[in-house]
Amino acid sequence: MLLIERYIIAEIRRPVSIMVGILTFVFASYSAERYLTQAVDGTLALQSVLDMVVYKVVIALEMLVPVALYTSVAIALGRLYHDSEIIAIVASGASPLRLYRAVALLALPIAIAVNVLSVYGRPWAYTQTYRLEQQSRAAMDVSHLLPQRFNLNQDNGRMILAERIDHSTGNLENALIYDPGEGKSRVFRSNVARVVDPNPKDPIVALTHGTSYSLEHNGTQDVVSVFDNLLLHLKPIEPEPENKRKSTSTGLLSVSPLPDDQAELQWRETRGVSAILLALLAVPLSRAAPRKGRFSTLLPIAMLFAVIFYASNICRTLVANTALPLMPGVWLVPLLMGLVLLIFIARDLAIVRLRSK
Known part of the structure; x- marks a missing residue:
């Protein structure tokens, strides 16, 4: 050179x-x-x-x-x-x-x-x-959830509130889960909620001893049910x-x-x-x-x-x-x-x- x-x-x-x-x-x-x-x-x-x-x-x-x-x-x-x-x-x-x-x-x-x-x-x-x-966005990775706080996901409106969170086992005690959807919203109140699978493609939560509410946005056909054990499949979030x-x-x-x-x-x-x-x-x-x-x-x-x-x-x-x-x-x-x-x-x-x- x-x-x-x-x-x-x-x-x-x-x-x-x-x-x-x-x-x-x-x-x-x-x-x-x-x-x-x-x-x-x-x-x-x-x-x-x-x-x-x-x-x-x-x-x-x-x-x-x-x-x-x-x-x-x-x-x-x-x-x-x-x-x-x-x-x-x-x-x-x-x-x-x-x-x-x-x-x-x-x-x-x-x-x-x-x-x-x-x-x-x-x-x-x-x-x-x-x-x-x-x-x-799935809001089901317990590692980033905070106890005694409304953990709100801005992308989908899903909210999780728990009195206590055990990050080692993934258990949420006295948990409240609000899951909005098209036409109706779902609310789950459970003594214990455990994240079975945090995969955003198919997030699954196991609920023990609680109550579920299905609330119609338009109409009066709301449904309230009591459960002992419930596997909750939350709606996956597709990337844009x-x-x-x-x-x-x-x-x-x-x-x-x-x-x-x-x-x-x-x-x-x-x-x-x-x-x-x-x-x-x-x-x-x-x-x-x-x-x-x-x-x-x-x-x-x-x-x-x-x-x-x-x-x-x-x-x-x-x-x-x-x-x-x-x-x-x-x-x-x-x-x-x-x-x-x-x-x-x-x-x-x-x-x-x-x-x-």
Whole structure:
């Protein structure tokens, strides 16, 4: 590798590492605060908080890493322009294409890692996240229930109240379970309630010595019954279609004819390409006059990233709604990014030819 490329890569590599660490820490802190609040409210097991944060960070890395790379390229090259080092490099006879080559050499392995993370790590992390969320929504994992408190599930309205909870055996003493449904609600009062199976797909609770109430929302056909032993099958909670799609493997998405699945597939496939194109676009955008503020170009750089980010999301939505054909589909944004990049490169080469005349 030539000296100029090695120097530029070294200048970019340091801020990339720092920014990835900072962004990951900030995002993890925000996620931890959110899930700790749910743990305090009794809607999430405390031991699941760390797992949820890790999975959310894995999902977010496909965005955090390209942002860190894009910003680091702009900051590093902005400093080199500010200190007239780029001017000295070009004056020595070096082609401006060497700036693009240096950035590409650094961005290529990062883009490959981002693509692998998006194609394989993203669905895996979403699968694990939804598994934990479903367990919490089921409200039947005794480990996160609190005694003498209304443990309310915001997603389905189910409420559990128990005077005492034995987390080792899963027994709830003097328990009250409120289970809303379509057309009627059910209320169960039991001396002892024991969670037989906390599986969110089929949560089962064994009730001993109690009373059940079936309350019609419209009408007067309420039913009250007394029982000695009752196995209560609570209604499972199905993940939303969007959640299912994000956790679906890339292989299954690739053979699905549904526009929603194809939109998710194209989103995953374009993450790596967008990452390297974004980094290369930062090269011409970071150009500033010598002695000008090194952060003077950050505003247009930030605006460009916002446009690309929202355009990608809009294209994904349009493809899912069949308002945009699958070809180019979500690939429309990377294609436009590549076209703009070629225009910048052609402009730089034209400037070099004019100066050589």
